[in-house]
Amino acid sequence: MEVSLIAAVSVDGVIGNLDGGIPWPRLPRDIQHFRDYTKDKFLLLGRRTYEEMVDWFRPGHVPLVVSSQNLELSQGRSFQSVEAALDYGRSQQAEEIVVCGGGETYRSTISFAGKLLVSRVHVEIDDGVFFPEIKEAEWQLSNTEFWPADEENTLAVEMQTWLRRR
Numbered sequence: 001m002e003v004s005l006i007a008a009v010s011v012d013g014v015i016g017n018l019d020g021g022i023p024w025p026r027l028p029r030d031i032q033h034f035r036d037y038t039k040d041k042f043l044l045l046g047r048r049t050y051e052e053m054v055d056w057f058r059p060g061h062v063p064l065v066v067s068s069q070n071l072e073l074s075q076g077r078s079f080q081s082v083e084a085a086l087d088y089g090r091s092q093q094a095e096e097i098v099v100c101g102g103g104e105t106y107r108s109t110i111s112f113a114g115k116l117l118v119s120r121v122h123v124e125i126d127d128g129v130f131f132p133e134i135k136e137a138e139w140q141l142s143n144t145e146f147w148p149a150d151e152e153n154t155l156a157v158e159m160q161t162w163l164r165r166r
């Protein structure tokens with residue numbers, strides 16, 4: 001079972017505001033990329049990100065939520081550790097689990113991941129919730145695609161695919 005992390009990250013490493021939400025305008029092309037990549041897949045989310053995304057899931061999504069609490073969820077299942085969520089995915093023969101954040105959850109799953117899909121948003125934020133450091137000794141940039149800003153997508157994005165070095 002493959003574990004991948006998908007995130008939109010500012011050039012200085014920020015993914016979110018300390019009090020929740022994303023600190024840049026809505027970027028429809030990046031949202032579409034996120035929808036396309038996660039379609040019909042097992043997703044792994046931290047409790048805070050789950051609460052922000054609860055209305056967003058589609059019928060094919062299987063949300064696995066990590067929390068120290070025993071949560072009653074309207075969608076998906078909750079687990080008290082990342083390892084328990086990954087074991088469940090394996091027991092369901094999931095081919096891939098896509099980690100959708102946020103910062104604490106990326107930090108506790110990156111060691112299990114073989115792929116990072118990073119939408120590098122061309123904006124500086126300075127402070128907030130950070131994506132973990134991508135260490136070049138561990139990760140190789142395998143593909144990039146540049147999406148210039150336009151009327152709908154007001155910030156340019158470099159879509160990066162990183163693969164774990166073997």
Ligand SMILES: NC(=O)c1ccc[n+]([C@@H]2O[C@H](COP(=O)([O-])OP(=O)(O)OC[C@H]3O[C@@H](n4cnc5c(N)ncnc54)[C@H](OP(=O)(O)O)[C@@H]3O)[C@@H](O)[C@H]2O)c1
Binds near residue numbers: 052100
């Ligand atoms: N730019 C992006 O692509 C992107 C994507 C997703 C989220 N975000 C942003 O990220 C921010 C939220 O990130 P965050 O770091 O504050 O929260 P988070 O990772 O979404 O959720 C944190 C919570 O998840 C649970 N958790 C995390 N790791 C765990 C583990 N190993 N074992 C058990 N439980 C675990 C805990 O829940 P309990 O407190 O219930 O124990 C913890 O408080 C928001 O601003 C959001 O908008 C951005």
